[in-house]
Amino acid sequence: MSRVAVPDTPDTPDDPSAPDDAAAAFAALLTPEGAMLLDGLRDYDPADELAVATRLRRSHPAALVTAALAQARLRQRAAAKFGEDAAHLYFTPNGLEQATRTAVADHRAARFAALGAHHVADLGCGIGGDALALARRGIRVRAVDRDPLTCAVARANADALGLGDLIHVRCEDIEQLGAADLDDCDAVFVDPARRGGRGRGRVRIFDPEAYSPPLSRAIRTARSRRYAALKVAPGIPHEAVPEDAAAEWVSHRGDVKEAVLWFGDPSAARVRATLLPAGDTLAGGTADPPPVGPVGRYLYEPDGAVVRAHLVAEIAAELDGRLLDPTIAYITADTRTPTRFATAYEITDALPFHVKRLRALLREREVGTLTVKKRGSAVEPEELRRKVKPKGPHSATVFLTRIDGAPSMLIGRPCP
8 A cells, every 4th residue: 555645743834835745645534544544533532642643553554644643633623613523524724723613604604595595606615614504505605715735625525514516616716716707606705815824824914905815806706796795804994894795793602703794685784793603693883872980780791793893882772881981892780681792790899900909809708710801901811810819719700991091990790
């Protein structure tokens, strides 16, 4: 049996210059022998990798064992994004890092299906997370990426889930595609590359015109189809959102994952925040600025998607609340009102920021589990924890923020 050369590390960059041996190593994983190795590594403990590798190399090519172990590690990491599907899918390090988690991809696919899209061009498909979600809705997908290895992984993933008939993967540079190349697609999803560099040196790109393709070109592509979604960084300035687009900020379990510009949906609100996995959506952007006032009995921490969508005023109105500071997204109120879009805390103390005073208070109350949150403070949570040295059986949450422009700390506990 021929031996396949593989990199010593899984950090091979996913770009057109990736060495041929990475593609050969991946192809070897798709053989019956490679599939058997991966199946046997499904529940292995990475702490035992040296012993496992030594044992497997007695009966399999060393390079294939190395590739299988690397893939097994990626599958274990991927479970957080892909759930049970991770055990059947294939990944590259960069592809996994940039892939859309299943809950987010399913939400987007459901919106495309509700719009009536039948054939979506997934431009910048990566390892195929979004393409898989679309195909599961019965939507045909043209999945396009410029990296041959990434395309091979996307094809393997489509086949692994039995969706190969609906997903057609093409290896092309999306910056070279014209509108005529998409004539058979009634919708498009554009996911521009927002990182530069290679391997571990890859860094986030904050200038939308430095995306690949640039935001302006991606918008032109979006406007060429009946329906379109354009994925952008959550921090995109609101003024950069085109007038004919509706912007949606999406969070998953309180962690903001992305912003998407939607085109062709006349019923969509100008801005909205969507909270997954429940799917709760808040739309608006027209509420009056909330008042600023003193600390009440309750503090509400709006979900990050709500903050990014500039919908804090809508939540404050719902809660009959007020802001502690006009520039900080903490809402306070005297009564508790249930809401799906913010986490409520009962506040026991509101004090000027002072480390020694906080340390003494926590010791007096025997607080050993301290959660530190901050908005509008330069103090780092870990640094504060080191200084106050919490110890004891009780727990508390401290908020580092500003009240009337002054550094302050609020102490409380989450409401049940």
